[in-house]
Amino acid sequence: MTSTPPAPKTDDVSHDLVRLLRRLADDGGESGLTLAEIRDRLDERAYGLLILLLSIPCLVPGLYGVPQVVGLVIIVIAAQLLLGREEPWLPGWMLRLRARQSWLNAMADFSEQRLGWIDRLSRPRLLMFSTGFGERLAAVFMILATLTIVLPLTNTIPSVALALLAVGLIQRDGLFVLGGCAIATAWIGLLSAVGVGLLIGADWALRLLPGAA
Incomplete structure (x- = not known):
């Protein structure tokens, strides 16, 4: 008597994200959910789903405090994705x-x-762009975008990039990944240009001070 081999695991991308978020809210009860409980309710898309969940509160314009804490968790998760870890690990305190x-x-x-x-x-x-090397590329842009989230009053645009990158990984949609990379690149370029402009302006002002004196 021969046993039937188990069916291969399918790569299910038919996630209804809105319904998933509502189910998490319903499961929370009065006390809410810990990050461990949220992680345990996710499936093979844990990386993308966790980062999407964490990026949503950062979409609120001008929010301060929450993005700085959430950003640290996102960087830890994205770094593991970049290194090729199959499932996200987080320290106990997180x-x-x-x-x-x-x-x-x-x-x-x-x-x-x-x-x-x-x-x-x-x-x-x-x-x-959403599997293999594409996942690593998405992780790099997630980290870069998150580094700008932790700056005061700069959380909304990079959070949009994070959300697009996360959805791209969840749904295996390379177009969303490319969209997230494009927004992250444009935002980082804008911040860099502003930073360089401020440095040049400060240097110019300092050069004028001796002459004015």
Whole structure:
């Protein structure tokens, strides 16, 4: 008697992201969910889903405090994706961080009002940019975008880049990954230009001071 070999694991990309976020909010109860509990509810797309969940609160313009803490977690997760780790690992103190129920509800409400287009438009395509080397490339841009999130009052645009990159990995949509890379590149270029302009302006002002004196 021969046993039937197990069916190969399929790469399921049919995620309904809005429904997933609502389910997390419903599961939170009054006490909310720890990051460990959220991670345990995710599937093979844990990297993309975790980063998407963490990037949503950072989309709020001018938010200070939350992006700085969340950004550290995103960098830790993206670095592991860059190194090729199959599943994300987080230190105990991060896993014990708790998302309050009010935050989970607000996140689910926001996704239902603003993110429904993701499920309608995303689909597997341009797989070279969302699998293998493409995942590593996305991780690099995630880290670069997150480094700008931790700066005060600069969280919204890089968070959009993060959300697009995360969706691209979740849905295996290389077009979303490329969109996220483009936004991250443009934003980093703008900040760099502003920084260089400030340095040149400061140097010019310092050169004028002796003459004015």
